[in-house]
Amino acid sequence: MSASPFPFGPIPEVAGRIVVVAGDDIDTDRIIPARFLKCVTFEGLAEGAFADDRLELAGSHPFDRPEHQGATILVVNRNFGCGSSREHAPQALMRWGIRAVVGESFAEIFFGNCLALGIPCLSADHATILALQQQALADPAACFLLDLASAEIRGQAPAAGLEPAQRWDLSMAAGPQQMLLSGQWNATGQLLSHEEELQRTAARLPYLATFALG
Amino acid sequence: MGIGGTVSAGTLYDKVWDLHRVAELPGGSTQLFIGLHLIHEVTSPQAFAALKELGLGVRHPERTVATVDHIVPTTSQARPFADPLAEEMLATLERNCAEHGITLHALGSGRQGIVHVIAPELGLSQPGMTIACGDSHTSTHGAFGAIAFGIGTSQVRDVLASQSLAMNKLKVRRILVEGTLQPGVFAKDLILHVIRSLGVKGGVGFAYEFAGSCIESLSMEERMTLCNMAIEGGARCGYVNPDATTFAYIKGRPFAPEGAAWDRAVTWWSALASGPDARFDDEVRFEAATIPPTITWGITPGQGIGVDEAVPTPEQMPAEERPIAEEAYHYMGLAPGAPILGLPVDVCFIGSCTNGRLSDLRAAAAVALGRHVAPGIKAFVVPGSEQVAALAEAEGLDTLFEKAGFEWREPGCSMCLAMNPDRLEGRQISASSSNRNFKGRQGSASGRTLLMSPAMVAAAAVTGQVSDVRELLESHPVAGSASAEPRPVAISPSPLP
Ligand code: SF4
Numbered sequence: 001m002s003a004s005p006f007p008f009g010p011i012p013e014v015a016g017r018i019v020v021v022a023g024d025d026i027d028t029d030r031i032i033p034a035r036f037l038k039c040v041t042f043e044g045l046a047e048g049a050f051a052d053d054r055l056e057l058a059g060s061h062p063f064d065r066p067e068h069q070g071a072t073i074l075v076v077n078r079n080f081g082c083g084s085s086r087e088h089a090p091q092a093l094m095r096w097g098i099r100a101v102v103g104e105s106f107a108e109i110f111f112g113n114c115l116a117l118g119i120p121c122l123s124a125d126h127a128t129i130l131a132l133q134q135q136a137l138a139d140p141a142a143c144f145l146l147d148l149a150s151a152e153i154r155g156q157a158p159a160a161g162l163e164p165a166q167r168w169d170l171s172m173a174a175g176p177q178q179m180l181l182s183g184q185w186n187a188t189g190q191l192l193s194h195e196e197e198l199q200r201t202a203a204r205l206p207y208l209a210t211f212a213l214g
Numbered sequence: 215m216g217i218g219g220t221v222s223a224g225t226l227y228d229k230v231w232d233l234h235r236v237a238e239l240p241g242g243s244t245q246l247f248i249g250l251h252l253i254h255e256v257t258s259p260q261a262f263a264a265l266k267e268l269g270l271g272v273r274h275p276e277r278t279v280a281t282v283d284h285i286v287p288t289t290s291q292a293r294p295f296a297d298p299l300a301e302e303m304l305a306t307l308e309r310n311c312a313e314h315g316i317t318l319h320a321l322g323s324g325r326q327g328i329v330h331v332i333a334p335e336l337g338l339s340q341p342g343m344t345i346a347c348g349d350s351h352t353s354t355h356g357a358f359g360a361i362a363f364g365i366g367t368s369q370v371r372d373v374l375a376s377q378s379l380a381m382n383k384l385k386v387r388r389i390l391v392e393g394t395l396q397p398g399v400f401a402k403d404l405i406l407h408v409i410r411s412l413g414v415k416g417g418v419g420f421a422y423e424f425a426g427s428c429i430e431s432l433s434m435e436e437r438m439t440l441c442n443m444a445i446e447g448g449a450r451c452g453y454v455n456p457d458a459t460t461f462a463y464i465k466g467r468p469f470a471p472e473g474a475a476w477d478r479a480v481t482w483w484s485a486l487a488s489g490p491d492a493r494f495d496d497e498v499r500f501e502a503a504t505i506p507p508t509i510t511w512g513i514t515p516g517q518g519i520g521v522d523e524a525v526p527t528p529e530q531m532p533a534e535e536r537p538i539a540e541e542a543y544h545y546m547g548l549a550p551g552a553p554i555l556g557l558p559v560d561v562c563f564i565g566s567c568t569n570g571r572l573s574d575l576r577a578a579a580a581v582a583l584g585r586h587v588a589p590g591i592k593a594f595v596v597p598g599s600e601q602v603a604a605l606a607e608a609e610g611l612d613t614l615f616e617k618a619g620f621e622w623r624e625p626g627c628s629m630c631l632a633m634n635p636d637r638l639e640g641r642q643i644s645a646s647s648s649n650r651n652f653k654g655r656q657g658s659a660s661g662r663t664l665l666m667s668p669a670m671v672a673a674a675a676v677t678g679q680v681s682d683v684r685e686l687l688e689s690h691p692v693a694g695s696a697s698a699e700p701r702p703v704a705i706s707p708s709p710l711p
Pocket of ligand 1: 330
């Protein structure tokens, strides 16, 4: 299990090894089955990550394979994190050690939940993801550097079979990218800084003023 | 308008968005005011804990409404619950609500139930509101012409602290449905058909506006079923423009405006509907009459087929859908090209925020009446709320179901996601009126789910296999009487704090 601290402050990069969980439409019920939702804190969620898939694969799931322990970058395919809005899903991944996710596309709520935890989700086209996945599978010990400002992931020397210069282009919407780079991904403080505007908005909503609840 | 809340032009989505816009945030998102915040026991405890860590309070406790639904047992709801974890979750919610002055519609209050069932029936969900809840099926409340969406736990914390959220504006796709649904075809079939056609990712980045003559003729409960599953099509919210049906549903409910305030509300609500000047980013059209009873055969809500169709073969689908289809054949134990009709089922579940309302129970009861659950089948009915249960019992649906061999349970989410003791075992197949057929969703890692309308679930229960409800209804002239919109029963008055 990774010893990296939970994300904090500006996140310019994520370094580390890659773990690949392949397949389209991997929903949050699979990332963390509902029985693990019975908790009042997020501690201890790591064991729930992909729990049923891991059970089914009896030790051969990427999250169980010894060579992937300590990996920090998860590489997935299309529509990752669809389904339930549970933040337990990115929490479980984060507590297992994941600090960034790269994939073809992400479900919107999942993307937002990751952002709120300081976990960047970057996208790339099918061919790029496939190439990256093959590279990582061919050499699970290879280290990579995900550079958020330039939205790319690079191979880091020294690693067998990996040119240090090898790089793959990724993309991320400018807004979330800036939030992560500047450390403003934790929204609460920003939202609270608009006191006057909040009051003004509330005052113009008829259901708060002229026909308030019961 | 004269009452504030000047309404701009465009789609309902645009208008509601503009009204609730607080500020533009660095990073390009918009701070949006949240009109109604619904909370429950699963996604709120960590949010309250985070609030405490930050030394913050709840900004608008009077705009925050709580209930307990996901973990409640449906056999005995006596406290403490047999499951200590479930008990701890409810106790934590009770403590948090008490501490922050939030109304909790508790077990036995007459108002408890699935969060997406109770907010509408209490009159809390209203047109023009922004509604958020730490639950993806919050899209349900879009049926009222609200912009309603699911959020994660960090966002629950943000709404508690600031009554607002950082959001990005969605595009709007208008889904026009014209004509009339055939007898035996319901809103559930319609939305399964839409998702089947547009795909589970088709709605990503969009809000779905449901419009057209078919949608206009739907009851509020049917519109809720429709909007409930917008999220299964990838659309974070779905909505229907408010109209006379909407207003008639809200009128007289506990939190509805009254007297002069009612008239002001109706004027404002009416102005919110998408106008003739509304521009949509996309538009698709369906003919209601061509939609069959629809059922899922696979492991995503988009893997749906007409009940008389066969499981599609890889050749019949686009290349990118084949891998997940292969996974589905394997998991479901179904062969490509096999008919779905006649597939034996083990468990039949009627309930959930998709189909746990009175009209759903009536539709299922119409099929169950005078018939009996097939041998070896476990069939149970879980009303969506205490109020639904009371209404159903008042018209004798509980005894009707019990006579037909169904179990009649206490309200809650139940086997929709099986966080309570109701769950599949091993590879059991369920016919389910819920909204998700993901692997393991109903409590067994290898359990299988077929999504369908409540009437279709009842048909499966009495025949022991996937059946075409139209045939059962044809041979059953008693059915089809109950179409009126259910009215609220007298609920024990429990005024706001
Ligand atoms: S009924 Fe199912 S989908 Fe609806 S809120 Fe409960 S668990 Fe979620």
